[in-house]
Amino acid sequence: MPYRTCEIRAAKGSEAEKIHDYYQAKNDVNVLPRPLKDLRESAEKGLFFVAETNAALIAVSGVFDLGPIPYVELGGTFVDGIVRGFGIQELLFRLRIASVILNEGPEMGILTAVDPSNQASTHNAVKCGFNEWPNPVSELFEPCESCPKRQETQAKGRRCCCEFYILPEANARREVQNLLDAAASSCTIRRTHKETGENLVIEIRSQLLTENRALLVAFAAGEKW
Numbered sequence: 503m504p505y506r507t508c509e510i511r512a513a514k515g516s517e518a519e520k521i522h523d524y525y526q527a528k529n530d531v532n533v534l535p536r537p538l539k540d541l542r543e544s545a546e547k548g549l550f551f552v553a554e555t556n557a558a559l560i561a562v563s564g565v566f567d568l569g570p571i572p573y574v575e576l577g578g579t580f581v582d583g584i585v586r587g588f589g590i591q592e593l594l595f596r597l598r599i600a601s602v603i604l605n606e607g608p609e610m611g612i613l614t615a616v617d618p619s620n621q622a623s624t625h626n627a628v629k630c631g632f633n634e635w636p637n638p639v640s641e642l643f644e645p646c647e648s649c650p651k652r653q654e655t656q657a658k659g660r661r662c663c664c665e666f667y668i669l670p671e672a673n674a675r676r677e678v679q680n681l682l683d684a685a686a687s688s689c690t691i692r693r694t695h696k697e698t699g700e701n702l703v704i705e706i707r708s709q710l711l712t713e714n715r716a717l718l719v720a721f722a723a724g725e726k727w
């Protein structure tokens with residue numbers, strides 16, 4: 503069976519415009535448009551990940567600050583149609599969780615928001631340890647005031663078009679361990695598509711799994727700092 507390849511790495515701040523253009527070109531209804539500034543800040547902190555094949559973007563995914571509240575939001579994931587079904591979103595969840603632990607500290611709250619009709623994303627968020635958060639902090643609803651889906655959302659009797667999910671610390675440790683296990687002997691991960699049987703070889707190029715690996719091992723084992 504032939505195989506394709508891709509590489510996942512943290513984006514640089516200087517790549518924010520390219521990423522912004524990619525989102526605009528894809529214009530996916532499930533991905534909240536984010537200003538260039540937010541993409542740049544996420545990338546500058548080492549919290550934005552891209553997947554590429556032959557230097558062309560095939561997936562993007564970020565972590566975004568939520569102002570004064572001690573939470574970050576995992577969001578902005580888009581995986582190109584040709585590489586869907588290989589579990590790239592799951593890997594991106596785990597890489598972002600690990601990057602928040604190292605870059606923002608283990609105390610930082612980690613949340614995500616998913617439109618309930620997006621079954622694949624809901625499945626992946628729950629699989630990666632997120633629990634439904636029925637009554638989240640009220641600050642999270644502030645962007646709803648200017649959301650393009652506001653009318654549609656209110657007509658459904660909802661406060662926000664998305665459901666919020668929060669990651670308990672024990673699950674963050676488990677997911678970091680899952681990431682370490684997946685890349686235990688090398689940073690090359692092979693995935694087979696459940697329906698087509700096609701293979702994708704994913705190379706993770708990240709300090710998380712090299713220079714910073716020992717810290718992640720300590721976190722997964724229950725250490726605090």
Ligand SMILES: CC(C)(COP(=O)(O)OP(=O)(O)OC[C@H]1O[C@@H](n2cnc3c(N)ncnc32)[C@H](O)[C@@H]1OP(=O)(O)O)[C@@H](O)C(=O)NCCC(=O)NCCS
Nearest residue numbers: 530532579580581586587588589590591616621622623625
């Ligand atoms: C949602 C998205 C990111 C998923 O990316 P992906 O890397 O292809 O994820 P996968 O399809 O490999 O996910 C695989 C898992 O989801 C499950 N899944 C896929 N479609 C599903 C569905 N309709 N209902 C339930 N589970 C589903 C698969 O069974 C698989 O589960 P498993 O790993 O436990 O076997 C991608 O489809 C995408 O970019 N969509 C458009 C933008 C978007 O929705 N972004 C997310 C915003 S929150």
